[in-house]
Amino acid sequence: MPAEAAMDTRKKAQIMDATAIQRALTRVAHEIVEKNKGTADLVLIGLRSRGVDLARRLSQRLKQIDGVDVPVGALDITLYRDDLGKAGPQPTVRKTEIHFSVDKKKVILVDDVLYTGRTTRAALDGLMDLGRPRVVQLAVLVDRGHRELPIRADYVGKNVPTAKSEQVQVMLQEEDGVDGVVILNNTD
Amino acid sequence: MTLKRKDLLTIRELEPEEIHQILDTADSMKEIGTREIKKVPALRGKTVINLFYEASTRTRTSFEIAGKWLSADVINIASTVSSMTKGESLLDTGKTLQAMRPDVVIIRHPVPGAPKLLADRLQAAIINAGDGAHEHPTQALLDLFTIRERLGRLEGLRVAIVGDISHSRVARSNIQAMRKTGIEVRVAGPATLLPRYPEQLGVQVTTDLEAAIADADVIMMLRIQRERQGPTLLPSLREYSRLFGLNVERLKKAKEGVLIMHPGPLNRGVEISPEVADGPYSLILDQVTNGLAIRMALLYLLTGGHPAER
Numbered sequence: 001m002p003a004e005a006a007m008d009t010r011k012k013a014q015i016m017d018a019t020a021i022q023r024a025l026t027r028v029a030h031e032i033v034e035k036n037k038g039t040a041d042l043v044l045i046g047l048r049s050r051g052v053d054l055a056r057r058l059s060q061r062l063k064q065i066d067g068v069d070v071p072v073g074a075l076d077i078t079l080y081r082d083d084l085g086k087a088g089p090q091p092t093v094r095k096t097e098i099h100f101s102v103d104k105k106k107v108i109l110v111d112d113v114l115y116t117g118r119t120t121r122a123a124l125d126g127l128m129d130l131g132r133p134r135v136v137q138l139a140v141l142v143d144r145g146h147r148e149l150p151i152r153a154d155y156v157g158k159n160v161p162t163a164k165s166e167q168v169q170v171m172l173q174e175e176d177g178v179d180g181v182v183i184l185n186n187t188d
Numbered sequence: 189m190t191l192k193r194k195d196l197l198t199i200r201e202l203e204p205e206e207i208h209q210i211l212d213t214a215d216s217m218k219e220i221g222t223r224e225i226k227k228v229p230a231l232r233g234k235t236v237i238n239l240f241y242e243a244s245t246r247t248r249t250s251f252e253i254a255g256k257w258l259s260a261d262v263i264n265i266a267s268t269v270s271s272m273t274k275g276e277s278l279l280d281t282g283k284t285l286q287a288m289r290p291d292v293v294i295i296r297h298p299v300p301g302a303p304k305l306l307a308d309r310l311q312a313a314i315i316n317a318g319d320g321a322h323e324h325p326t327q328a329l330l331d332l333f334t335i336r337e338r339l340g341r342l343e344g345l346r347v348a349i350v351g352d353i354s355h356s357r358v359a360r361s362n363i364q365a366m367r368k369t370g371i372e373v374r375v376a377g378p379a380t381l382l383p384r385y386p387e388q389l390g391v392q393v394t395t396d397l398e399a400a401i402a403d404a405d406v407i408m409m410l411r412i413q414r415e416r417q418g419p420t421l422l423p424s425l426r427e428y429s430r431l432f433g434l435n436v437e438r439l440k441k442a443k444e445g446v447l448i449m450h451p452g453p454l455n456r457g458v459e460i461s462p463e464v465a466d467g468p469y470s471l472i473l474d475q476v477t478n479g480l481a482i483r484m485a486l487l488y489l490l491t492g493g494h495p496a497e498r
Contacts, residue, residue, distance in 0.1 A: 076216065079230040079258075079488075089191075090492035093216040093485075129225050 015160055018179035024157030029061035031155050039066045046110045047123055048076040048094045053174040055110040073098030080122035102131040112170040114140040117151035144168050191489045195307040195314040198323045199364040211333050213485035231260035234291040234491050241267040241297045247317050251294050254483035282306045291491050313490040321355050327451050328361035330482040334475050343370035348400040351410030352381040358451045363389050376400035380421040397432050401442040408449045409434050409460045425458055435461035447471050
């Protein structure tokens with residue numbers, strides 16, 4: 001368990017460990033190849049910040065499977081959020097870095113957790129401002145339910161039934177120094 | 189993280205962390221200007237008023253474009269075509285504008301402190317776009333951003349600011365911004381145009397241009413502000429140009445690859461020769477482009493949800 005476990009008194013349950021994340025990503029990579037009949041015209045666009053790490057990992061696996069380098073971009077959806085300026089300070093804006101055209105591409109958006117669907121909505125709007133993809137698909141490591149918009153994922157690492165009071169935390173080596181997914185219970 | 193303030197009035201009041209936060213946000217915003225469709229919805233439904241009591245092309249246009257790229261509605265008011273010419277006081281103009289519920293008012297005014305007057309009385313966020321010879325904070329921020337973008341850091345750099353230091357709000361804001369971010373500043377100009385109390389500003393002063401630029405990483409040339417000077421501060425522009433103008437010959441006394449900046453508008457042939465202004469180390473047009481990113485960042489950061497105390 002990560003170091004913060006000690007200082008966090010909320011109840012935790014680990015739902016994925018490093019091996020489970022690796023297996024899930026490998027399966028999702030195969031599903032992507034199967035569904036798209038190869039990797040032609042595919043691009044991966046990760047949502048800041050852990051979605052970008054996941055997109056890079058998927059790209060590595062796609063290379064192992066199909067021998068092709070699938071380009072990876074990073075999309076920051078902050079400026080497309082539907083709660084900007086409503087309450088509290090503005091969230092930090094990070095860089096969108098997509099060094100390829102998305103026109104006529106099969107874009108796979110990659111995020112760590114699918115929850116209300118609002119982030120995905122923002123990502124779709126942000127993506128459409130950058131061009132006109134042929135098709136957009138969504139890959140997530142965890143789908144925890146509780147959708148507030150008509151959005152679903154095409155590829156899911158793990159479906160996790162949760163209560164709205166709970167929090168799902170994805171930790172990745174690149175950002176957190178450890179791989180794992182935990183549920184935090186906010187009721188004390 | 190947000191700016192811990194309602195307004196941006198001066199560099200003097202900013203904490204170094206706030207400066208870095210604005211620069212980091214601008215760094216993220218800059219990408220929007222490279223898109224084919226230059227618009228994001230972040231400030232949809234927000235109203236931004238450009239209230240300009242002094243001539244301005246680049247600053248006013250820059251704020252207007254920045255606001256529009258963020259989807260705000262931007263309204264320009266120039267002093268020559270408004271009730272200002274009918275004798276309305278600044279405060280009455282401000283109150284009238286407030287009644288129209290703007291979210292941000294950007295003001296340029298010849299009187300130092302005019303933005304503060306509005307900030308204390310209006311609910312809207314006020315951004316100082318230049319108040320007399322006092323401050324021009326967004327110019328200083330875009331200059332820092334441009335330097336950081338090119339050189340990768342601010343801390344430990346040496347910058348020479350040359351020209352009419354005492355009348356320049358650009359110099360005043362830049363000196364403070366640079367001191368707060370660890371830049372060593374040397375100012376040079378005719379004795380009549382140098383600051384009276386340089387030690388308070390934390391800068392070295394010299395009347396020798398070549399000494400000022402000798403080991404500088406960046407040379408910032410300023411325009412001679414004839415509109416703010418009395419009649420007797422300079423014998424002639426030609427003499428000024430001979431002693432303090434930056435030309436190719438002089439540049440040989442500086443470090444190889446020294447970067448050249450100028451806030452504009454340029455007086456070609458006076459403070460800067462065309463060959464230098466258009467030369468390979470000139471950042472003058474980068475400054476203009478980066479001004480958009482800085483102003484987008486500020487408009488975004490200042491339109492957050494209202495903190496409790498507001």
